Amino acid sequence: MISVTNLSKAFGDFIAVDKLSFEVRAGDVVGFLGPNGAGKSTTMKMLTGFLTPSNGEIRISDMAMDKSSKAIQKQIGYLPEGAPAYGDMTVVEFLSFIADIRGLKGQHRKDRIREVIRLVQLEEVLRRPVENLSKGFKRRVGLAQAIIHDPDILILDEPTDGLDPNQKHQVRELIKNFSKDKIVIISTHILEEVTAVCNRAMIIAAGKMLFDASPADLQKKSRYYQAISLHFTQLTDISGLAELEGVEDMEVDRHNGRVTLFPEGQQDLMPAVSAYIRDRGLQVDTLYQEQGRLDDVFRQMTEEVSA
Amino acid sequence: MANVITLFRREFSSFFATPVAYVFILIFLMLSGVFSFYIGNLYERGQADLLPFFNFHPWLYLFLVPAIAMRSWSEERKSGTIELLMTLPVTILEIMLAKFLAAWAVLGLALLLTFPLWLTVNYLGSPDNGIIIAAYLGSWLMAGAFLAIGICMSALTKSQVVAFILAIVVCFVFVLSGSSIVLDAFTGWLSPLLLDTLASFSFLTHFESMAKGVIALDDVGYFVIVIGVWLYAGLLAVEQKKAE
Structure with missing residues (x-):
């Protein structure tokens, strides 16, 4: 469970996130919506422990982010915006590196690497350096590294950005299959995506929460x-x-x-x-x-x- | 510790996945040869030792080590992989150590590959090999100090070029503060105590006896402290600037 209380983040005078409070429970697939610069990515960066909040508290699985960030990060799979990866490594090297850092070992490690390669369909580019991949493949490599340790919490910053419609469909299926009893938070600009995969929609703008209910409720507002x-x-x-x-x-x-x-x-x-x-x-x-x-x-x- | 090893392997192999390590090693070998034979007159001195070779190391490192250190953090921030790295369950200290050790290993490899020089003096005469090994270790330790400065500068900026130039400037100060040019300039209007203090900050002063094969505890301690302090400063810089 994720519980966020009065979360704020300021960069100098600019307030990126302004007193956000919400709770996310297992089984929730949250679609994080908002215009560019609304504070979606900043919030996700704080949820994953990359940024330190200026104010407020994040508790994940009953642990406070400021005290046990490493233990929390073990439970999280995260795809940062733009799906950064080490360009000089090949896909298989990169995934092996992430698997090692995630502490996967032996046969389990092999199985998981094979499994994520199958899930996001990377077979044909395994030996290619990441920097030579197309945008769609890069994004899928990012997804693969996020789910390699089968995390309880999956946080994806614009997972379908730059994918073609087939790939988008595939990623959505992946998220749907993943999410049975886990937490998924995705940020997106594509509203149809929220109705397609999420059971909860949050809209934020200028760092404030404007709406937090099911996508059906959001449609009712129309x-x-x-x-x-x-x-x-x-x-x-x-x-x-x-x-x-x-x-x-x-x-x-x-x-x-x-x-x-x-x-x-x-x-x-x-x-x-x-x-x-x-x-x-x-x-x-x-x-x-x-x-x-x-x-x-x-x-x-x-x-x-x-x- | 397991994390440091994994990160180290990634960093180390990335030096060889790109031409960085090869170019570095090649240029290091060429320049150290040129310096030892043409400027240091290794043959003409008629002595079976590697002093001319080691004496030029501070000046070689001054330009070459910043080149190998400049990408360490700048690249991570530029490409955004820093966000990936720091949301994995590893600490900044582990990342810092891995980056340092990987680059230091490349420097060590470059030093090892100068072995033909060592063979040469052994063929021509009978040098004190203990002294040579001690000087190699001292040189590697000093390279670590240059490296720590370079990594810290790389943590300060997204631009590798800026990191490179900053590192050269800072390293230059550390090298030069013990050179006769600077010390002569200050003689007379600085008290000897201050002058000694100034000189004691210099890599040159501490490397001088190491190059002759004397490994003194205070020299080793000095370089270890310099490495520690700069890496720690880099750590703080990363923590501060990661979001920019």
Whole structure:
């Protein structure tokens, strides 16, 4: 378990992290969201014991970071931002080095190295120096070193940055499989990633916590949550739609003619809308319920703070 | 301790994964040869010893050791691997020791590879080999002191070039403070006590008798203290500056 109380970090006059408090329990997969410079990386650097907090306390597995950082670091796997690695080493040398530092020995060491190579699919680059690898491979080497000792806590700073969609999918699967009874904290800019892998979303901006709940709750904050989008095949009089029971607002996109109906509260408009269409025999080529646009929520929340 | 060995192996092999160690050793061997034979007149002196060879070591180290020390921390900070390294369960002290020992081992290897000189004097005459071994050890110890300064300077900056220049300047001060140029300049208007103190800070003063094969406790102690102090200063610098 990770428990953070009033965590602050200042660099000179600049306050990067401002009195953050939160708890993370085993099984939590936390998505750390926030604009660039929000303090995500700084927080992660403090959680991993790289930076010393200016104020506040970090306790991990009932140990205080300032007293037993080495014992804590043994339980953590960390992928720093940009996935730094020793460029002059080959992939297999680098992973062996990390395995040695992590205290893995004998057959177990061999098995773990083989296992992580399989998990992140590094077979074809084992003998290549890290500095000659593509961005995607470098990132995967970083991931491999983070999970080599099968840590209880996995902290990944932008794990999918620079990966192609297939690789992103792979990394997400990896995180999902990893996370059964462990703690995973990932930072990302990609909001869909949070709904895809996380069961908890934290948004921070300007060093402050703005939101901490499930990704579904985050979607609920969107104006588009459960909104109905539809498009008519022919030009149709749509004024009646806005008058339907429970519709708060209607928007029509001038370019593509798409109609969006916003519900009052969290009503389900679908039955009313489909009945309306059926009764009048209207031709519709698209009709669906929106899940909430995270981008909007994110922008709204974080722009308020920085404004 | 196991960590120091693992880190040492990584550092040591990284010297050889890049051309750094090869270039260093090659240049060290060439220059030490040139200095001993052309400037030190190893043959013409007609004495079976390696004094001309050892006498030039402080000046060789002055430029060569900073070159091997400059990347130790600068590179880690520049490439961001310092974050990886310091979130692994190893202490800064362990990393520092491993870096120092690895580079020191490369210096030791360079010294060992000067063995043809030793063979030469043994072929030409019958030198006191005990003296030569003692001088080798003394030279290696002094190289460690240069190295500690270089590593500390490397901990101060992300730029290897800046680290290199800073290290040369500081090493230069430590070498020069015992040379006759500086001491003569201060003679007359510094009290002899201060002058002795100044001279006692110099690598030259402490290496002088070592080069002749005299290993005195105070000289050894001096270099060990210099190594310890500079490595500790480097440790503090890393701790302070790691986040920048």
